[in-house]
Amino acid sequence: MTRGPLIAALVGNPNAGKSALFNALTGARQKIANYPGVTVERKSGRMALPGGEPVELVDLPGSYGLAATSPDEEVTRKVVMGEQAGQARPEVLIVVLDASNLEQHLVFAQEVIELGLPTVVALNMIDLAERDGLVLDPLALEVSLGVPVIPTVAVRRRGLAELGEAIGAVRSNFCSPEHARPHVTLPERRMLAHEMAHGAILSETARHRIHARMDKLLLNPWLGPLVLLALLFVVFQAVFSWATPFQDAIDAGVTALAGAVRATLPPSLPRDLLTEGVIAGVGSVLAFLPQILILFFFILTMEATGYMARAAFLMDRLMAFVGLSGRSFIPLLSSFACAIPGIMATRSIADPKDRLTTILIAPLMTCSARLPVYAVIIAAFIPDTKVGPGIGLQGLVLFGLYVFGIIGAMVVALVLRRSVTKGAASGFIMELPKYQLPTVKDLALGLWQRAWIFLRRAGTIIFSVTVVLWLLLNVPRAAPGQDQVDASIAGHIANGLAVVVEPIGFNRDIALALVPAMAAREVAVSSLATTYAVSSNDEAKTDTALVKQLQSRWSLPTALAFLAWFVFAPQCLSTIAVTRRETNGWKWPGFMLAYLFGLAYIFAGITYWSAVALGL
Amino acid sequence: MTLDKLPLGTSARIVAVDWSLLVPEEAQRLRALGIDEGARVSLAYRGVFAGRDPLAVEIGRMTVALRRVHAAAMAVEPLEPGEAR
Numbered sequence: 001m002t003r004g005p006l007i008a009a010l011v012g013n014p015n016a017g018k019s020a021l022f023n024a025l026t027g028a029r030q031k032i033a034n035y036p037g038v039t040v041e042r043k044s045g046r047m048a049l050p051g052g053e054p055v056e057l058v059d060l061p062g063s064y065g066l067a068a069t070s071p072d073e074e075v076t077r078k079v080v081m082g083e084q085a086g087q088a089r090p091e092v093l094i095v096v097l098d099a100s101n102l103e104q105h106l107v108f109a110q111e112v113i114e115l116g117l118p119t120v121v122a123l124n125m126i127d128l129a130e131r132d133g134l135v136l137d138p139l140a141l142e143v144s145l146g147v148p149v150i151p152t153v154a155v156r157r158r159g160l161a162e163l164g165e166a167i168g169a170v171r172s173n174f175c176s177p178e179h180a181r182p183h184v185t186l187p188e189r190r191m192l193a194h195e196m197a198h199g200a201i202l203s204e205t206a207r208h209r210i211h212a213r214m215d216k217l218l219l220n221p222w223l224g225p226l227v228l229l230a231l232l233f234v235v236f237q238a239v240f241s242w243a244t245p246f247q248d249a250i251d252a253g254v255t256a257l258a259g260a261v262r263a264t265l266p267p268s269l270p271r272d273l274l275t276e277g278v279i280a281g282v283g284s285v286l287a288f289l290p291q292i293l294i295l296f297f298f299i300l301t302m303e304a305t306g307y308m309a310r311a312a313f314l315m316d317r318l319m320a321f322v323g324l325s326g327r328s329f330i331p332l333l334s335s336f337a338c339a340i341p342g343i344m345a346t347r348s349i350a351d352p353k354d355r356l357t358t359i360l361i362a363p364l365m366t367c368s369a370r371l372p373v374y375a376v377i378i379a380a381f382i383p384d385t386k387v388g389p390g391i392g393l394q395g396l397v398l399f400g401l402y403v404f405g406i407i408g409a410m411v412v413a414l415v416l417r418r419s420v421t422k423g424a425a426s427g428f429i430m431e432l433p434k435y436q437l438p439t440v441k442d443l444a445l446g447l448w449q450r451a452w453i454f455l456r457r458a459g460t461i462i463f464s465v466t467v468v469l470w471l472l473l474n475v476p477r478a479a480p481g482q483d484q485v486d487a488s489i490a491g492h493i494a495n496g497l498a499v500v501v502e503p504i505g506f507n508r509d510i511a512l513a514l515v516p517a518m519a520a521r522e523v524a525v526s527s528l529a530t531t532y533a534v535s536s537n538d539e540a541k542t543d544t545a546l547v548k549q550l551q552s553r554w555s556l557p558t559a560l561a562f563l564a565w566f567v568f569a570p571q572c573l574s575t576i577a578v579t580r581r582e583t584n585g586w587k588w589p590g591f592m593l594a595y596l597f598g599l600a601y602i603f604a605g606i607t608y609w610s611a612v613a614l615g616l
Numbered sequence: 617m618t619l620d621k622l623p624l625g626t627s628a629r630i631v632a633v634d635w636s637l638l639v640p641e642e643a644q645r646l647r648a649l650g651i652d653e654g655a656r657v658s659l660a661y662r663g664v665f666a667g668r669d670p671l672a673v674e675i676g677r678m679t680v681a682l683r684r685v686h687a688a689a690m691a692v693e694p695l696e697p698g699e700a701r
Contacts, residue, residue, distance in 0.1 A: 064645070064648035064649065065648045067644065067648075069641050069644055069645050069648070100677055101676065101677050101678055103650075103676050103677075104649070104650055104675075104676055104677075104678050107648075107650070132677070186647065187652075190650065190652075211679075212660070215660065215661065215672070215679070219660075219661040219672060221662065221663070221668075309681070312681070313661075313663070313670060313672065313681045314663075316663060316669065316670045316681070316683075317663050317669050317670070320669065320683075325683075326670065326681065350641050350642070350645065351641075424639070427638075427639065427642045427682070427683050427685065427686060428670050428681060428682065428683050429642060429645050429646060429649070429680065429681070429682045429683075429686065430680070430681045430682075431649065431678060431679070431680050431681075432672060432679040432680065432681055
């Protein structure tokens with residue numbers, strides 16, 4: 001009989017350090033996909049037992065119990081019960097416990113062990129427990145739980161080999177009936193957990209107060225919000241200033257590559273496709289990889305350190321004003337990187353109306369795909385002057401655009417909660433995890449996964465859209481003396497569209513960029529780059545940066561209106577697709593599209609008309 | 617006294633919970649976190665703006681954020697200093 005590798009699953013409470021353990025066990029050999037039918041992320045990876053046998057390890061969403069209260073917990077329940085479509089029932093369960101929070105985590109652990117599957121317990125973060133003055137006896141816990149207990153420190157790779165051995169051992173020496181435990185109720189389990197935890201604690205000195213001391217500052221009613229605001233400001237300044245050298249390097253590389261191709265190949269249409277379409281288009285988007293990585297670096301760090309939950313705590317009151325809760329803050333902050341993981345992160349919001357509202361406003365958070373658009377327009381039209389020590393005008397304008405999006409989102413949420421998503425005000429219940437130093441490896445892995453997603457987009461969607469646009473721009477060829485863009489199919493489409501967008505100050509080139517931008521917003525930049533590369537006949541002029549082209553072709557009011565448009569700009573197709581999946585139908589994505597188009601048009605118009613009236 | 621009125625830093629035991637004041641899912645979530653009758657808690661932080669919402673409650677070695685409406689459903693009894701380990 002042939003069979004696949006042994007399937008093992010990591011289960012445990014949120015904040016037990018499951019993901020760190022998963023990363024330590026599987027290294028970079030990970031696959032991230034979705035469970036069919038739901039958008040819960042399925043993380044799996046390969047590890048090997050000490051004997052060399054391969055194991056497929058699945059990281060299940062953190063859960064407080066098998067009675068699910070969110071779609072995430074539902075997946076965990078279904079997988080361990082063997083009811084999840086597309087996932088064979090795990091043969092071995094690894095329960096991950098936070099060693100310093102035993103009394104709480106042992107409640108769910110008992111429930112999992114009672115299932116009667118071969119189970120191993122990883123007593124994780126035992127070093128932090130020791131730092132907190134807790135000395136534990138894993139053997140005592142092993143006796144009371146009836147399954148092997150292995151002390152681990154995922155981030156220092158301690159106990160990993162022992163855990164592997166234990167997995168192999170429980171699988172081969174397991175006899176279910178003897179281990180099957182009587183079913184008990186939650187209060188009984190809690191009492192047992194209390195007894196077991198106390199039985200396993202050898203000594204407990206005064207609690208280490210470092211977390212409390214950090215919370216004293218970070219949750220302080222006055223200083224806490226200031227720290228959060230300052231942090232967010234630093235993030236956005238960093239996104240703009242730290243990335244510059246890397247961006248310049250990528251730009252230079254792209255230009256050099258285009259130049260080299262032009263020098264080697266004879267003049268022909270395919271050569272132009274390669275230089276103007278592929279290299280200019282994809283290259284202009286690729287240049288934003290550094291900025292996206294910096295933004296994700298901050299978001300991942302905030303999550304890994306435990307600060308994100310504090311931010312949610314601080315934001316809860318503000319969110320309550322518009323009928324949401326602090327829980328919505330995390331999906332919304334993720335949406336600054338990309339609305340897709342943001343919308344998927346709303347699964348942790350239990351209240352359906354709350355969740356729907358958060359999904360609908362997530363695209364108003366300025367995602368990293370809009371960053372290239374903002375960045376290029378700001379670089380072209382906002383002078384690079386300092387308005388204070390370390391504060392540049394360009395960074396300030398960027399910050400302002402983000403704030404504009406946030407205010408827009410809040411107002412929309414307020415209106416929605418009083419109309420289409422009306423319902424009882426939702427609550428806010430959330431564990432605040434302990435502070436932790438993130439490990440370089442986990443951060444690097446997270447960043448690499450984000451970079452890979454972006455590069456894949458650049459290589460597929462952005463690549464094909466750019467090529468199609470280039471073809472539409474070059475067919476049919478212009479008669480001598482005629483402008484190529486005007487003669488092309490794309491030019492005709494854009495001229496038609498321009499009638500609609502001209503009142504708000506947009507020119508034909510913008511109309512041309514708006515359509516492919518629906519595929520992915522950053523394509524607006526590559527579209528403009530391709531358009532201007534095509535329309536300049538002069539070889540030398542093709543090399544002038546997009547920034548210069550924009551400065552010579554756009555007025556300031558047009559540029560500002562374009563920025564305002566992109567604050568509300570209808571989101572990319574992937575966002576619409578994920579919204580459809582999350583809301584089970586076309587009703588809400590349709591609504592989202594309509595209201596975003598409306599707002600974008602109105603605000604771009606207001607911006608343009610005011611700027612013209614002010615004589616800018 | 618209810619949990620929302622407990623002075624910051626005072627240990628107390630939850631003696632009764634009026635579950636009828638809470639949404640069933642939220643009640644379930646609170647119980648899953650161990651916030652239930654008999655639990656030993658203390659109030660660590662209060663929120664930022666007017667209304668001083670939300671609250672951060674310490675239970676065991678865990679800190680849980682919840683709203684005042686939840687805390688108001690929980691009757692607590694402050695523990696004597698000796699009892700409050």
